[in-house]
Amino acid sequence: MTAPAQAGATSPARRRRRPSPGQVVTVAGLAVLGGLWVYPFVWLVSASLKTSPEIFGRGLNLLPGEPVWENYARAWTEVGFASYFVNTLVITAGTVLLVVVRSALAGYVLGRYDFVGKKLLIGLFLVTFFLPEGYTIIPITQLTDQLGLLNTHTGVILGLGAGGQIASTLLYAGYFRRLPKELEETARLDGAGHFTVFFRVMLPLAWPITATVVILTYLFAWNVYLLPLVFTLSEPDLRTLAVGMTVFVGERGTDWSGMAAAAVISLIPVMAVFVALQRKFVDSLAGAVKQ
Known part of the structure; x- marks a missing residue:
């Protein structure tokens, strides 16, 4: 049985x-x-x-x-993708750092403080959010040229990271708005100033938003084409990987095999970051939504 x-x-x-x-x-x-x-x-x-x-x-x-396999060797050495790779790393790292710091600071002010014209400022942010990149490339180029940074890594980083970054700023603002005021009050009772409160208390608590902003900004800065193209027209050695693809297009034809090898080289870091951080990216988005 x-x-x-x-x-x-x-x-x-x-x-x-x-x-x-x-x-x-x-x-x-x-x-x-x-x-x-x-x-x-x-x-x-x-x-x-x-x-x-x-x-x-x-x-x-x-x-x-x-x-x-010579296609990869030709793209990496003869065409110059080794230097383009380094340029892209420097520009991407600088852009990510600049966007995180300035978006977090702006979002902290918008989320924690009330001031005259705050709603109007947020409304202007939302309006500029829908402006295409082509509408802003001319004033950004002129301003960078006047600063003497047009053909430099610093100029490209400022052009990419010193813009509105509306989405990142509003993400930080919404997150900081929900944090309890007791956190700031306790820190100030211990003698902390505004920047100490921000960098040691508030910003570490905003890790879900920071993770999201880092990943999205990294993908944007790594793949952006128009602004680095304009900023490096007279300095080919400063090209990024995306701009460097144009090297394979010549008057007598296009080196399709070399372009394909270069595209794979450009995509490997993006795929590696996506595979390594996909779970953290999903978790950070889930944490941001829960807040």
């Missing part, structure tokens, strides 16, 4: 573990969508290992006849 009873007890659990037809269809559909999403990147990697005639001659075939 024991064996049949045990079999009878386990059979309902086994039946419950079987996926329903709807679940099977859902998983199959998601698998197809995932394959379609991944396919362009896989094709790009495949194209980076082919010759330019082979890219178009073999159509959608992902397997190269013979891998041409």
Whole structure:
């Protein structure tokens, strides 16, 4: 009697573990969508290992006849992507640091203090949020040129990070607005000043927003094209990876295999950061929403 009873007890659990037809269809559909999403990147990697005639001659075939690893060597050394990579790292790091500090400071003031014209200022922020980048590139270029920083890393960092950054500022403002005032009062009773309260008490508590701003700003600064292009027209050595792609387009044709290899080099850091921080990014967004 024991064996049949045990079999009878386990059979309902086994039946419950079987996926329903709807679940099977859902998983199959998601698998197809995932394959379609991944396919362009896989094709790009495949194209980076082919010759330019082979890219178009073999159509959608992902397997190269013979891998041409020289495409990566040509992009990294001959074209100059090694220096472009360093330029992009410097500009991205500087932009992320500048955006976090200034957006957090501005958000702290908007979230914790009341002053005349505050609502009007927030309204102007929201209006400028919808302005395309092309509308602001001319005044930013003129201002940077007057400061003597047009063809420098510092100029590009200021151009990218010293703008409105409305989304980051409002994220910080909304978070700081919800923090209890007792935190500031306790710190001031201990003799802390405004900047001490901000950097030692308030900013560490805003880690969910900081993580979100860091990741989004990193992706933006790494992939931005227009402003670095304008700022480095007369200084090719200061180009970023995104701008450096134009090197493969010449008067006599386009080096498609070299461009594909360079694109893979540009995407590797982005993919690495995404894989490493995807869970923290989701957690930071969830924490920001809960607050």
